[in-house]
């Protein structure tokens with residue numbers, strides 16, 4: 001099947017017909033333009049001998065129905081998981097590493113599997129299957145992409161929560177807060193970085209970190225905010241003699257006030273200030289997975305930027321050149337044990353947010369997928385992707401144990417692709433990521449050190465998931481039906497409005 005449809009808008013019925021026949025293209029394609037058409041590693045991917053993952057995430061999403069005796073919340077919830085820089089091949093690489101399968105749980109169990117365009121204001125998606133370099137033009141950045149996802153508005157690079165005229169646009173956090181919902185933002189990179197910021201603030205530039213952090217902490221109604229950027233620790237989680245920078249947490253004075261527990265505005269409009277409870281240690285994150293919680297939680301792990309991606313404890317102190325010149329096995333460099341995983345942060349966030357009977361909105365970002373991709377670090381990409389995949393699985397578990405698929409919409413997508421990741425031997429021909437079995441680094445090839453305008457994955461499961469499929473009115477010859485990043489806001493709104 002070859003569909004030449006870039007830029008055209010199909011009638012809804014036609015889109016549904018296409019949707020019904022493009023399940024395989026989402027997995028990798030069944031036509032001669034496909035990345036996966038030229039190799040026969042599908043067979044190896046389904047070899048049971050490869051299915052025992054060295055680092056399997058929870059697989060309880062599969063086959064599990066909401067149990068009748070489970071204590072469930074009845075508010076309507078939206079949980080949006082964003083893999084920053086995560087293209088189709090990033091997702092597949094993680095799946096192959098975890099299980100030796102292209103489409104392993106938790107993603108296998110999602111009802112709606114689409115592609116999504118991510119271009120900037122004034123741009124367009126131009127498919128690059130016949131011209132290898134096409135998608136290097138017109139790529140967005142995390143700020144503009146977060147604005148499109150959170151506000152439904154295309155904007156310029158670096159713009160956060162503002163349109164192309166630099167005017168503020170309501171975001172999903174503000175919309176949810178007005179409805180009496182709780183809201184949360186969790187990221188594996190600094191909490192005031194572009195993706196989390198794009199869901200909370202209105203600022204003309206993503207680079208105004210201190211200002212952005214202050215707006216998030218002092219002015220927004222967010223109830224849970226978690227991310228890196230600790231002023232007193234380096235990227236190995238080691239305590240510094242003097243702090244590096246307070247910019248990610250809103251400045252030195254605000255940091256000290258946060259430590260004293262004396263900061264907080266009226267987040268839920270009841271006339272009473274809601275002070276932040278600051279947590280930093282891994283134990284503090286873990287202890288909040290169950291039981292009583294503070295009403296408002298600020299989690300800043302003891303790390304300078306990313307949870308794990310920036311660590312250098314490989315013995316030679318020269319990680320950058322180390323990985324660009326050698327193939328390194330994931331997890332060879334010991335993990336930092338003093339910072340929480342994205343799963344641990346997510347569990348604590350959910351435990352706070354589910355106290356609200358009206359429901360909540362939560363955005364979780366696997367932010368360092370992008371950082372590993374900029375540096376073309378295949379091993380770190382796998383580590384970050386697997387951490388993200390485990391978080392998606394943990395979210396599915398939470399839905400089944402504490403809510404239901406009728407009450408909660410779970411979305412998984414990316415803000416853009418990064419690194420132009422393919423299988424080996426590509427350019428000009430596209431080759432698939434090759435399967436070397438579970439626990440083994442898949443065959444990967446990088447073609448760029450920045451973002452591309454490629455389509456990215458969009459998966460949905462639960463309440464109103466079918467609405468996204470209806471919005472996928474364009475089709476790509478390889479990726480199949482695709483929606484746009486501005487299509488998520490109305491669907492998320494429709495869930496929260498119930």
Ligand SMILES: [Zn+2]
Pocket residue numbers: 085142370371374418451
């Ligand atoms: Zn990036």
